[in-house]
Amino acid sequence: MLDTRNVIDHxxxxxxxxxxxxxxxxxxxxxxxxLTDATHSIHDPIKKNKLPLFRSPTPKTKSKQVGQVSMLKDDVALFSRLYIVTQHRDGDLDTFFKHENHPYPPSLAERGKLRQGKKSDLTNILAQKTQEEPSGSFDVRVLDGAAVVHLLPVTGITTFDDYASGVFVPHIMRQLETSMRVDVVWDRYLDNSIKESTREKRGKGVRRKVAGQTKVPGNWPDFLRDPTNKVELFQFLSEKIVSTTFPDGKQVFATSGASVVCSGTDHSMPPCDHEEADTRIVVHLQDALESGCTTCLVRTVDTDVLVILIGKYHFLASKYPSADIWVAFGSGKNFLFLHINAICSTLGKEKSTALPVFHSFTGCDTTSSFFGKGKKSVWEAWGAYTEVTDAFNFIVEHPHAQITVDCQEFQMLERFTVVIYDKTSPLVSVNEARKELFCQKNRTMENIPPTQQALLQHTKRAVYQAGIWTTCHQAQQQTPTAEGCGWTLDAETKSWVPVWSSQPAAAKAKLKDMTCAHEYAVAVSNWFDVLGALENPVKLWDTFKRETLQAAKECIGERPRSRHGFVSTETLEKIEESRAARLPGNQDQHRALSRRIRTLLRRDKERYVRSLAEDVEGHLNANNLRPAYQALKKP
Structure with missing residues (x-):
């Protein structure tokens, strides 16, 4: 619109x-x-077009409660599916727990999306490792630009020019009062990014064209939710930095897309292909250290930045031994200073270097957190199983490594996952741990580990993200495609979606075995030539039935029969009478008995199922899951 400069959606x-x-x-x-055909009445209502308008209401999304109700319904259905599975030829709980009971692993997914945790808990843990306060001045201050824009007030500001000259540039000036150099690092917003799901969760604001005389929107946080708004705003502010004259001897660098612009110096930085400011901050920090800076302050509100700096500290310290790195973290009453040197000294080199992989494996923006397992819980698990540090550091040393079920590193991560859920468990397999925790310790499906295959896909996503973090000192990362790394590109939406598992859900896996079905079909078809030579209908049917059953036994397997089946004595007697009537050819009596047998079988089965359901219900009401499953396993 010309008056507000708002950009209308397509x-x-x-x-x-x-x-x-x-x-x-x-x-x-x-x-x-x-009027012409008179096929409709003039009183019939006219359907609405529901065309998108300027003030169309925001599409409603399902509430968290609705998702939880849906999950509970799935859990109720699990009992019936488990019963069906255990009735199948070789159904058993070991096989069942190798598969997820939902299309999305409950321990890793929330309504089909990555399950998000609370990253700030890790900051609180790391903050306990240092109690120091920095001096007032630093050689360089590296600012997370997006965080600064969110924190700076816009009260009394009319236009974007006013914001730049009255808010943003004065803030840079204040930073230069106690430092020689300031770097402003912006995020880039690339198409088809795996970060898209995180951005969707934040919502979408009103699109407004950023220009000097354009009015600043009244709802500033809502404006900053739109990625295109931020791209234009960041570019606008970088241009203002270049055109501003700063005090002599002061240097200001600002990213502008993949390039870097500067003021007050002839020094140039190479282009950088990083998407996020989180990693690009390290490139600027490294450049400042290379230029002779020693005391450095990074301003951010993101735990990821803190984790990345800790992970890269020993790499930077090996090149610049005098580097003294601080982080100004958070805002308001939650603001604090964190001394990276002190934290890394307390953690030790191995644990510090491994921290980014630990963080990505236990939950960040692009990986799932384990349901009910916050950063404090998984940190304690790391302390209980320190051997997993070797796996973390292998991933650090081999960015974007190919992880398989059989590799040693995955087996260590699998054991670590078991420890996360049960620190006293001696098991090394998540599938075995799932069965034990569910059947013996009465855990819900959300509170048991993911299956091995689901964990493998989760690990691939974690390795992919960790690879981006651990190579952040390189200006040109040339990150490989996310395809095959726990992600896949949706053909319809053209966006990246998680691959949850390479295995189907439990019921489908057992009841739709296509290999067995194909073998069975071939075996049965081989008998049709033989059957064509038989003319006696009774002999034809007996042969067909016998050979079909035999093929089923050989290809599919015979289901174990209960010694105490649900068929009553009365029904068995009628079956014998029907067989006796069929052999001499008494078809009328045979058909009458067959109808009676079907009626009796339905009655017997109904009685059996009702009795079984009452038995299971009684155990569930008493919260005794193990006897309930034993009852379900009855054939």
């Missing part, structure tokens, strides 16, 4: 362009159906 633009022909077409249709 669906609304399409509405404006097509509303007239759509209206004319509807008018002609109405005139023909009501």
């Amino acid at each position: 669906p609304v633009v399409n509405t404006v362009r097509t509303v007239e022909p759509v209206g004319k077409k509807q008018y002609e249709t109405y005139k023909k159906s009501v």
